Amino acid sequence: QVQLQESGPGLVKPSQTLSLTCTVSGDSISSDNYYWSWIRQPPGKGLEWIGYIYYSGTTYYNPSLKSRLAISIDTSKNEFSLRVTSVTAADTAVYFCARSTLYQERFDPWGQGTLVTVSS
Amino acid sequence: ETVMTQSPATLSVSPGERATLSCRASQTVYSNLAWYQQKPGQAPRLLIYGASTRATGIPARFSGGGSGTEFTLTISSLQSEDFAVYYCQQYSNWPPLTFGGGTKVEIK
Numbered sequence: 292q293v294q295l296q297e298s299g300p301g302l303v304k305p306s307q308t309l310s311l312t313c314t315v316s317g318d319s320i321s322s323d324n325y326y327w328s329w330i331r332q333p334p335g336k337g338l339e340w341i342g343y344i345y346y347s348g349t350t351y352y353n354p355s356l357k358s359r360l361a362i363s364i365d366t367s368k369n370e371f372s373l374r375v376t377s378v379t380a381a382d383t384a385v386y387f388c389a390r391s392t393l394y395q396e397r398f399d400p401w402g403q404g405t406l407v408t409v410s411s
Numbered sequence: 412e413t414v415m416t417q418s419p420a421t422l423s424v425s426p427g428e429r430a431t432l433s434c435r436a437s438q439t440v441y442s443n444l445a446w447y448q449q450k451p452g453q454a455p456r457l458l459i460y461g462a463s464t465r466a467t468g469i470p471a472r473f474s475g476g477g478s479g480t481e482f483t484l485t486i487s488s489l490q491s492e493d494f495a496v497y498y499c500q501q502y503s504n505w506p507p508l509t510f511g512g513g514t515k516v517e518i519k
Contacts, residue, residue: 338455338498340508353507354412387454396502397445399466401454 313388434499
C-alpha cells in the first residue's frame, strides 16, 4: 500500500524560500504510470494544485505560481521536493503531496499534509 | 483556466436522508471529473473518478453522475461519518488542474 509523507520546516520568514519533501513508501517513484503532485490548502479555504513531476524530471506547474516554483525528484531516495521562493503570508497553507495516474490526473493517495506558516 | 463552481456552499441534511451536491465547469471537461471527501484535520480522500466510477473501498451509497459541464455527487442515505466537505476536481484542461470551492455537508 503506497503511503506519502511530507516533511519540512513549519515556519518560514517572509521573502525566504519554502522547502518541503515528500517521501514515498510502498511504491517506486520511478514508475512510468504516475505523476507526483503538490497541492496546498490555506487555513479554512479550498484546494489549489501547485504542480507535479514525472519520474523523468518533467514538470508541470500552476501558471499562477510558476515563476516561484521548483519541483524536483530523487529516485534514489524515492522522494520528491517542492521549493517556493519569495514567500509571503499568502503562502501560509497546509501542503499536501499526492500521487496521480498518468492520463487520469486524479489524486490518490494523499499525504497527511504539513502546515507551513509564513511569518516573521 | 477551467473554473469549477460547487453548490450549495453548505448543505444541511438529517442522517438517513439523501444528499445531492452539484459541480459546474466553465467549459467542458468531458468525464474527467473527480470527487473528494475531506474531514477536519485530514487529507482529502478520493471518492469518485471518471465522473461516475467509485474509487477502491468507497461505499455504494456514494454515486457520481453527469458529463460535459454539469456533475452531481449523490449520497443515498447519509451516515454520521459522511458529514464532511466535498470537493470536485477537473483533470481535462490543464495546467492548471482545478478544484471547486467545496460543499460542506452538515447535520440538520
